[in-house]
Amino acid sequence: MKDFSQRLIEWQKHHGRHGLPWQQTRDPYSVWLSEIMLQQTQVSSVIPYYQRFLARFPDISTLAAASQDEVLAHWSGLGYYARGRNLHRAAQVVVAQHGGIFPSDPEWVVALPGIGRSTAAAILAFSFGQRRAILDGNVKRVLARCFGIAGYPGTKAVENRLWHQADALLPESGIEIYTQALMDLGATVCTRKPSCDDCPLGSVCVAYNEKRVAELPEPKPRKPMPQKETAMLVLLRQGEVYLEKRPPTGIWGGMWSLPEAPVMETDSLARFGMAGAEVSPLPERQHSFTHFRLRIVPRVFEVTALQPGLREPGGLWLTLADAMGAALPKPVREILKVLV
DNA sequence: AAAACGGGGTG
DNA sequence: CACCCAGTTTT
Numbered sequence: 001m002k003d004f005s006q007r008l009i010e011w012q013k014h015h016g017r018h019g020l021p022w023q024q025t026r027d028p029y030s031v032w033l034s035e036i037m038l039q040q041t042q043v044s045s046v047i048p049y050y051q052r053f054l055a056r057f058p059d060i061s062t063l064a065a066a067s068q069d070e071v072l073a074h075w076s077g078l079g080y081y082a083r084g085r086n087l088h089r090a091a092q093v094v095v096a097q098h099g100g101i102f103p104s105d106p107e108w109v110v111a112l113p114g115i116g117r118s119t120a121a122a123i124l125a126f127s128f129g130q131r132r133a134i135l136d137g138n139v140k141r142v143l144a145r146c147f148g149i150a151g152y153p154g155t156k157a158v159e160n161r162l163w164h165q166a167d168a169l170l171p172e173s174g175i176e177i178y179t180q181a182l183m184d185l186g187a188t189v190c191t192r193k194p195s196c197d198d199c200p201l202g203s204v205c206v207a208y209n210e211k212r213v214a215e216l217p218e219p220k221p222r223k224p225m226p227q228k229e230t231a232m233l234v235l236l237r238q239g240e241v242y243l244e245k246r247p248p249t250g251i252w253g254g255m256w257s258l259p260e261a262p263v264m265e266t267d268s269l270a271r272f273g274m275a276g277a278e279v280s281p282l283p284e285r286q287h288s289f290t291h292f293r294l295r296i297v298p299r300v301f302e303v304t305a306l307q308p309g310l311r312e313p314g315g316l317w318l319t320l321a322d323a324m325g326a327a328l329p330k331p332v333r334e335i336l337k338v339l340v
Numbered sequence: 341a342a343a344a345c346g347g348g349g350t351g
Numbered sequence: 352c353a354c355c356c357a358g359t360t361t362t
Binding site for chain 2 (some may be wrong): 039040080082083086113114115116118119137192219220289290295
């Protein structure tokens with residue numbers, strides 16, 4: 001598709017990103033370093049790290065000979081330290097297996113730790129001018145929209161179609177500027193909230209012309225989160241409420257919370273060595289965690305008797321005011337708020 | 341709070 | 352192969 005690549009290349013000349021440090025070189029090691037650092041990290045954050053890193057480790061052999069500690073020290077602040085560890089290990093592989101020369105065979109490149117198919121293609125295109133397709137998150141978005149490719153790009157079938165398109169679209173020449181254009185368009189125009197007015201593909205983009213820009217690419221299908229439920233006991237006695245400290249790890253680790261009981265349980269008070277009467281019910285609430293949703297059924301009791309000598313480890317009677325000053329999970333705070 | 345990210349690892 | 356993960360930023 002000449003139209004596609006030519007539009008991108010023309011657009012790149014005026015609207016793409018130019019003059020970045022790693023665009024001034026074809027040294028494979030420098031290009032490699034930039035591609036790794038740019039994974040999940042924005043250009044502006046990468047630039048100072050890239051320059052410091054190259055100053056200290058100017059070539060693959062120097063990097064391979066360094067200690068992991070020193071490599072990670074130069075990565076410190078960039079995040080995703082597995083990238084730094086993989087880069088370091090890969091440098092040692094390049095020294096051991098390729099005499100310190102970065103390989104130009106894609107099979108060898110993808111075999112290096114931290115380099116997948118797309119990253120390998122980017123490195124080989126930018127450093128050796130090889131005509132290879134990239135397919136990162138940005139490019140997936142551009143292609144899914146431009147060619148109206150439905151389905152979640154994380155599935156093999158959709159990904160295969162995207163790779164096939166990406167391959168078919170490659171220009172005969174100008175792979176470097178074209179590859180950079182795809183990345184830049186995806187990063188600056190064809191974003192999740194795209195600026196289609198500024199897009200050179202507007203007239204050919206299926207999603208744009210069918211007004212499906214917001215629907216493509218399709219998001220990952222979410223499995224319905226497990227729904228759990230618990231009763232939270234609001235135990236009141238002489239104007240005080242009973243709180244207990246949660247275990248240090250897990251949900252709400254180390255925070256102060258209300259004692260919990262199965263929603264069905266009828267004599268929950270007995271488990272706490274107390275007697276009393278249940279009073280007005282409070283409204284239920286839903287709380288969402290990363291991995292499940294929790295239906296919270298608050299149950300309020302006026303406690304009239306404490307088992308003598310009761311020692312609840314981690315339990316504490318607090319005035320409502322003091323309780324509200326403690327480290328409470330949000331739903332607990334909201335339950336207590338209606339009582340003050 | 342939830343989605344996205346690229347590579348790696350698991351079943 | 353489909354799926355999940357760790358660790359982080361963005362929405």
